Amino acid sequence: MTTLWHSQEAGPAIHVLVIGVGRYDYFNGGSKHQVRPGTLAKGLGQLTAPPASAYEVCVTLLKELRDVPDRALGSIEAVISSVDPQLPAGFADLFPDVGDEFGRTAELEDVKEAFERWYERCDSDRGNVALFYFCGHGLQLGAYGDHSLLLQNTRASRFAAFENSIDVRGTVQNMQGNRAAIQCFFLDACRSSQDVDVTLRSLKSTALGPELHISHDPEQLVVYSTGSGAPAHGRTGESTLFTQSFLKALFSPEHRRDGQGWQVTTTSIGTAIDQLMQWPGLRNPSMPEQQCVTSSTNVRGGVLLRFKNRPQVSFHFDTAPNHALATATWSLADLRGNQVASRMPGPEPWIDSGPAGEGDLHVAFTDG
Numbered sequence: 001m002t003t004l005w006h007s008q009e010a011g012p013a014i015h016v017l018v019i020g021v022g023r024y025d026y027f028n029g030g031s032k033h034q035v036r037p038g039t040l041a042k043g044l045g046q047l048t049a050p051p052a053s054a055y056e057v058c059v060t061l062l063k064e065l066r067d068v069p070d071r072a073l074g075s076i077e078a079v080i081s082s083v084d085p086q087l088p089a090g091f092a093d094l095f096p097d098v099g100d101e102f103g104r105t106a107e108l109e110d111v112k113e114a115f116e117r118w119y120e121r122c123d124s125d126r127g128n129v130a131l132f133y134f135c136g137h138g139l140q141l142g143a144y145g146d147h148s149l150l151l152q153n154t155r156a157s158r159f160a161a162f163e164n165s166i167d168v169r170g171t172v173q174n175m176q177g178n179r180a181a182i183q184c185f186f187l188d189a190c191r192s193s194q195d196v197d198v199t200l201r202s203l204k205s206t207a208l209g210p211e212l213h214i215s216h217d218p219e220q221l222v223v224y225s226t227g228s229g230a231p232a233h234g235r236t237g238e239s240t241l242f243t244q245s246f247l248k249a250l251f252s253p254e255h256r257r258d259g260q261g262w263q264v265t266t267t268s269i270g271t272a273i274d275q276l277m278q279w280p281g282l283r284n285p286s287m288p289e290q291q292c293v294t295s296s297t298n299v300r301g302g303v304l305l306r307f308k309n310r311p312q313v314s315f316h317f318d319t320a321p322n323h324a325l326a327t328a329t330w331s332l333a334d335l336r337g338n339q340v341a342s343r344m345p346g347p348e349p350w351i352d353s354g355p356a357g358e359g360d361l362h363v364a365f366t367d368g
Helices: 049-065 108-122 168-177 241-250 269-278 322-327
Strands: 002-006 014-021 073-081 129-135 138-140 147-150 165-167 182-188 219-224 254-256 261-265 293-297 303-307 312-317 328-333 339-343 350-355 360-365
Touching: 002 049, 002 108, 014 049, 014 108, 049 073, 049 129, 049 241, 073 108, 108 129, 147 168, 165 168, 168 182, 168 219, 182 241, 182 303, 219 269, 241 269, 261 269, 269 293, 322 328, 339 350
Parallel strands: 014 073, 014 129, 129 182, 182 219
Antiparallel strands: 002 073, 138 147, 147 165, 219 293, 254 261, 261 303, 312 350, 328 339, 328 360
16 A cells, blocks of 8 residues: 655645455465355455556546646545556556555555545545545445455455455444545445355444544445446456546536536536446447446535536447448537537547537538
8 A cells, every 4th residue: 555646735635545456365366265165255256457447546536636726636545456466557657656565465454554544634624525436346235234345355264254344334434523524435346245145144344444423524425336236347457337437427527507617516426427337438338237326425516626617528429320430420519610529431439529518519421
């Protein structure tokens, strides 16, 4: 674990904790895996999508948030583990303080230490935004039972198999004692229980943070990558659909007609992620359908990010039938008639970006 980025600027800021777990020592393929009686997570193994996703989150947030006016990036704390701990190209250039051991371990103690530093930074100013991101294995007991985020040394103990895991409900509850007024948790993990002994009443995982028995009444938004009882999917070695949707949604603001510009809020980002996960510009048709779910406490539309100028957003245009793309010439203009993007005929759907808001699309076919 390490602090990848820490701004020296004072005042409200966005503080981020990124956890991506691909290496599981006690699961199938792990260095300490042992076949044991029972069915405790016996079908779980190593993952490659979580580290790729976590690295992408770190890189994107640093590039896009460090110079944002009003409330810029305050810090990035990261815990990432991978079976093959190779840093992505250019990662060390962006984060020169990263050590040789980074990307190798994501055990409970690593996460606790990182969480403590993140918690204290979030707690330093009422105007702070706390962003928590996790990608890796997850388990949930039934529709309303315990939900755990599994770490590298989960299942190390035979009699407390999920002690080295994160208790979602307990961690979110403990964060109510933190002064950060806006707290968002983005959880990219399965919520099924098919690999858990059906006789278990509790996973008895670990709640992060202090139990202060006080509440600063924060806005708390939890965005799950999938519904209760359902799996979450990822392609080998690639960033997950949920992660890509989260990163696009974070920079896809809504326009305020009261002169407040363009904003991403606690009431808009969950819906935006869900819509993007169904968007053909991101979703591979071969991937199983997956729908994100949100839960919230005291959410009042608090502003995560505010943009004074009209931002660029992605778009996707297609034809029916698909083969008509080969004869289609496209152009996109703003409401003043200024062309903002265009494309000549081609075999694939038109995926590009343009200014957010309404516009006029024109398409002409060479065969009329």
